[in-house]
Amino acid sequence: MSIKTAFSSKRVRLIAVTSSALLGIASLTVPTAAHAASVFKVATSAAVTTWDPIQSFSTEAFYMTNIYEPLLWKNPDGVSPEYTPALATSWSSSKDGKTWTFKLRAGATFHDGSPVNAAAVKASFEASKKIGGAGFIWDPLKTIDATSDDTVVISLSYAAPMDLIASSTYGAYIVNPKTLTAVATNSNYYESGKDGGSGPYTISSYKAGSSVVLTEYAKHWATEKPAYPTIDISIVSDGITAQQMMTSGQVDWATNIPLTSMTSFKRNNKYSVIKYKSPFNYLGYFNTLRAPLNNPVVRQALSMALNYREIAAVGGQGYATQARGPVPVGIYPYDPAIPQYKMARAKAKLMLSSAGVKNLTIKITYASENSAEARFVPLIKDAFEAIGVTAEVQGILFNQQWAAAKKDPANAQDLFIVKYWPTYSDAGVDNLWSLFHSSTKPFFNLSYWKNAAYDKLVDDAVELSGSDKAAAQKLYSQAMLMLYKEAPGLYLYDEAQVSVIPKKFSIPKYNINYPFSAFFAGVKLAQ
Amino acid sequence: MKILWKRLSSALLVLLAASFVTFTLARVIPSDPALAYIGPKATEADSAQLRITLGLDQPIPVQYFKYIGQTLQGNWGYSLSSKQPVLQEIADRLPSTLELIFFAMGFALIFGVAMGVYAAKYRGRLQDSVIRLLSIAGVSMPAFWLGLLLQMLFAGRLTWFPATGQFDIELKYDNPITKITGFPIFDSIITGNFAATMNGLHHMILPALTLSAYSFGLISRMARANLLEVMSQDYIKVARAYGLSERLIFFKLALRNALPPILTITGLSTAYLITGTFFVEQVYNWPGIGSFAVNSLISIDYPAIMGITLLAAIGYLVINFIVDLIHAKLDPRVWMR
Numbered sequence: 001m002s003i004k005t006a007f008s009s010k011r012v013r014l015i016a017v018t019s020s021a022l023l024g025i026a027s028l029t030v031p032t033a034a035h036a037a038s039v040f041k042v043a044t045s046a047a048v049t050t051w052d053p054i055q056s057f058s059t060e061a062f063y064m065t066n067i068y069e070p071l072l073w074k075n076p077d078g079v080s081p082e083y084t085p086a087l088a089t090s091w092s093s094s095k096d097g098k099t100w101t102f103k104l105r106a107g108a109t110f111h112d113g114s115p116v117n118a119a120a121v122k123a124s125f126e127a128s129k130k131i132g133g134a135g136f137i138w139d140p141l142k143t144i145d146a147t148s149d150d151t152v153v154i155s156l157s158y159a160a161p162m163d164l165i166a167s168s169t170y171g172a173y174i175v176n177p178k179t180l181t182a183v184a185t186n187s188n189y190y191e192s193g194k195d196g197g198s199g200p201y202t203i204s205s206y207k208a209g210s211s212v213v214l215t216e217y218a219k220h221w222a223t224e225k226p227a228y229p230t231i232d233i234s235i236v237s238d239g240i241t242a243q244q245m246m247t248s249g250q251v252d253w254a255t256n257i258p259l260t261s262m263t264s265f266k267r268n269n270k271y272s273v274i275k276y277k278s279p280f281n282y283l284g285y286f287n288t289l290r291a292p293l294n295n296p297v298v299r300q301a302l303s304m305a306l307n308y309r310e311i312a313a314v315g316g317q318g319y320a321t322q323a324r325g326p327v328p329v330g331i332y333p334y335d336p337a338i339p340q341y342k343m344a345r346a347k348a349k350l351m352l353s354s355a356g357v358k359n360l361t362i363k364i365t366y367a368s369e370n371s372a373e374a375r376f377v378p379l380i381k382d383a384f385e386a387i388g389v390t391a392e393v394q395g396i397l398f399n400q401q402w403a404a405a406k407k408d409p410a411n412a413q414d415l416f417i418v419k420y421w422p423t424y425s426d427a428g429v430d431n432l433w434s435l436f437h438s439s440t441k442p443f444f445n446l447s448y449w450k451n452a453a454y455d456k457l458v459d460d461a462v463e464l465s466g467s468d469k470a471a472a473q474k475l476y477s478q479a480m481l482m483l484y485k486e487a488p489g490l491y492l493y494d495e496a497q498v499s500v501i502p503k504k505f506s507i508p509k510y511n512i513n514y515p516f517s518a519f520f521a522g523v524k525l526a527q
Numbered sequence: 528m529k530i531l532w533k534r535l536s537s538a539l540l541v542l543l544a545a546s547f548v549t550f551t552l553a554r555v556i557p558s559d560p561a562l563a564y565i566g567p568k569a570t571e572a573d574s575a576q577l578r579i580t581l582g583l584d585q586p587i588p589v590q591y592f593k594y595i596g597q598t599l600q601g602n603w604g605y606s607l608s609s610k611q612p613v614l615q616e617i618a619d620r621l622p623s624t625l626e627l628i629f630f631a632m633g634f635a636l637i638f639g640v641a642m643g644v645y646a647a648k649y650r651g652r653l654q655d656s657v658i659r660l661l662s663i664a665g666v667s668m669p670a671f672w673l674g675l676l677l678q679m680l681f682a683g684r685l686t687w688f689p690a691t692g693q694f695d696i697e698l699k700y701d702n703p704i705t706k707i708t709g710f711p712i713f714d715s716i717i718t719g720n721f722a723a724t725m726n727g728l729h730h731m732i733l734p735a736l737t738l739s740a741y742s743f744g745l746i747s748r749m750a751r752a753n754l755l756e757v758m759s760q761d762y763i764k765v766a767r768a769y770g771l772s773e774r775l776i777f778f779k780l781a782l783r784n785a786l787p788p789i790l791t792i793t794g795l796s797t798a799y800l801i802t803g804t805f806f807v808e809q810v811y812n813w814p815g816i817g818s819f820a821v822n823s824l825i826s827i828d829y830p831a832i833m834g835i836t837l838l839a840a841i842g843y844l845v846i847n848f849i850v851d852l853i854h855a856k857l858d859p860r861v862w863m864r
Contacts, residue, residue: 039696039697039700041696047608047822048609049608050610133573188610191609191610191611192611207619207814208606208608208609208611208616209608209609209818209819209822210814210818211814230700232696232699234692234696234812236691236812237809237821237822237825238809238810238812240675241678241690241691241809241810241811241812244678244679244682244683244690244691245690245691245692245812247683247690248682248683248686248689248690250689250690250691250692250695250696251696369825397825397827399826399827400556400827
């Protein structure tokens with residue numbers, strides 16, 4: 001009785017009332033201001049590794065293509081013309097493909113008002129070749145001459161498609177020479193969010209890992225001005241959170257909606273779900289240094305164990321197709337005639353038996369932060385176990401996975417799962433060369449495979465691609481056929497890009513050549 | 528005074544041990560800092576050069592002593608991801624996290640003590656069972672799961688609260704907060720920007736409730752148990768025999784004696800909230816130390832991880848020290864033990 005009397009006091013009620021009031025006041029609060037019509041709000045997972053346009057080689061491309069411009073923009077396959085002029089208005093090449101002349105746009109200026117001229121182009125390309133993250137794309141570059149203020153002549157040591165290279169998403173931006181000088185003395189010059197671009201937007205604020213605000217560059221050369229002079233971008237690594245932000249109206253558009261949510265968006269009449277080809281390709285590298293994986297028959301047998309349709313369905317959530325080698329569909333030199341492995345487990349068992357393989361255990365590593373890999377790798381394990389091969393799966397962060405694979409190849413993983421995409425839209429120069437060309441020290445050839453015949457095919461094709469693309473394609477196809485037969489890798493699937501677009505807005509279509517980018521100057525309210 | 532020094536010196540040892548373990552672990556994990564610094568396609572030459580620049584080519588003990596020396600001088604290194612000084616990154620984010628912890632602890636204390644008292648009052652009845660259930664749920668539900676659940680229900684379905692963020696994005700264009708102390712809600716109050724204050728409180732509710740769940744469960748259970756125990760003590764019976772009022776007995780005698788254990792548990796759970804923010808800030812996209820910690824861990828950003836660990840260790844020690852002081856104030860026998 002006494003304890004109840006004590007607790008029945010007014011103070012108890014006061015505590016309860018105060019607590020309720022606190023919650024009540026806050027819950028009754030309404031959001032403050034009305035939507036600022038000039039601001040387009042975006043949620044994305046695109047982190048900024050660097051703001052340096054020369055060093056840039058990662059997901060900051062999402063922002064960079066709004067701040068910087070190359071000489072040309074490459075249009076998606078099937079769109080004519082192949083290129084849209086950016087800072088160059090016309091261009092031509094010599095018959096042998098070794099000399100290229102670009103005429104620059106009159107009136108284009110950098111964000112500090114200084115003119116975009118031939119000297120800036122020369123300085124940018126030379127800096128990119130020398131110190132750029134994607135410097136290798138300038139490998140054929142011999143000399144670059146600023147023959148006049150608005151003309152550059154590029155001489156190459158071998159024929160190369162300079163129009164394609166000059167439209168690369170990495171390493172091809174034209175940068176203000178003053179900025180290049182500033183960064184030479186202060187390597188952190190860019191990191192607070194400064195820029196040296198000429199694009200339709202400039203960085204007005206940046207909070208690392210949190211937000212980026214872009215504002216319109218009023219003196220940009222384009223006649224059509226952006227409908228949204230301010231782009232407010234929240235960096236949100238979690239896809240579900242980004243989704244919640246878009247559906248609750250906190251942002252206008254979220255770019256990183258999980259594939260697992262697409263079904264619900266398809267049912268929502270406020271959004272369009274659009275599927276595009278993407279440059280993303282999933283594959284696995286067999287460790288060809290170690291027995292019995294040094295035997296192509298064993299690798300072929302393991303390739304036959306997989307149920308590719310199931311892997312693509314689970315990994316790509318219905319937005320993926322089985323790959324034909326490491327070149328993704330829609331990217332040169334993709335060849336639809338390249339054969340694919342099909343599931344044939346009985347035959348795979350026989351092949352393993354004929355190769356004398358018993359009690360094989362395979363260690364598979366994948367990037368734990370990649371949710372698609374986390375979904376489909378167990379299927380690879382099950383497939384191997386179905387043919388009597390034990391699989392140990394290890395999900396670790398990609399940089400740990402990669403560091404371990406490069407450190408000690410002979411004792412590294414047996415199968416390395418990776419998501420790969422070309423630096424620019426030539427998967428011959430990149431995917432076929434980077435992933436399987438011999439190298440003295442492993443970098444991206446993590447199957448450690450060495451094949452002189454393959455190397456020659458790819459090297460010859462790279463040199464031919466600037467002058468005779470069709471002939472280069474033939475050599476690349478032979479190389480891809482060799483990859484199929486020798487099976488240094490497991491060719492899993494090509495992932496589609498799936499965009500969820502709020503019907504309220506008109507947003508430029510996804511461009512496979514700029515896979516991480518959004519072009520905000522073209523965003524407007526839908527009619 | 529002697530005991531004070533003893534506590535301080537043991538705190539220093541804990542800090543050194545925590546920093547050494549974290550430092551060593553961060554160095555032995557196979558990973559490439561160049562990846563975090565330059566990007567996933569960093570070349571081997573870039574990687575090698577960066578190791579020299581960051582001093583990663585030197586023996587671990589040398590690196591550690593250099594690190595300690597620089598840390599004591601206020602140089603906590605540069606984040607590999609953002610390239611900004613770690614101390615500045617922490618200073619920029621800490622106020623947002625502290626505000627979140629403050630509100631979460633406020634919720635936990637107010638609701639925890641109130642519910643504990645209420646449960647004690649209705650001991651063995653339906654109300655007691657419901658509160659017990661809520662407390663157990665609060666303690667046992669993972670913060671990231673509870674966060675998503677609250678977010679889906681109250682932001683997604685009912686749209687009562689915003690799903691994420693500290694303020695509406697429009698606020699920075701229409702009612703920008705003038706930075707005075709760095710604590711956004713506090714700054715909005717002292718500058719009279721009440722639109723921002725209300726907006727901030729509106730955004731605060733869900734993350735603070737999520738973060739407070741664990742502490743709420745602990746505090747309510749502890750409050751109930753302690754009050755029941757104290758109320759059954761002989762001195763309470765004596766007080767009653769002397770005819771003291773129930774209110775006096777409860778607030779002057781019982782609650783005061785039930786408080787120290789509640790205080791201890793409050794201190795400990797406040798320290799727990801520091802790491803609890805890792806999940807909550809990630810779910811609610813809160814621009815604080817928690818989301819910085821998660822991003823740093825994902826990118827194996829050594830300097831940032833070290834900085835956050837050091838900060839968390841300091842936070843734990845300071846909070847426990849304060850709890851000890853308050854405990855001693857309430858019960859002077861503590862210093863004599």
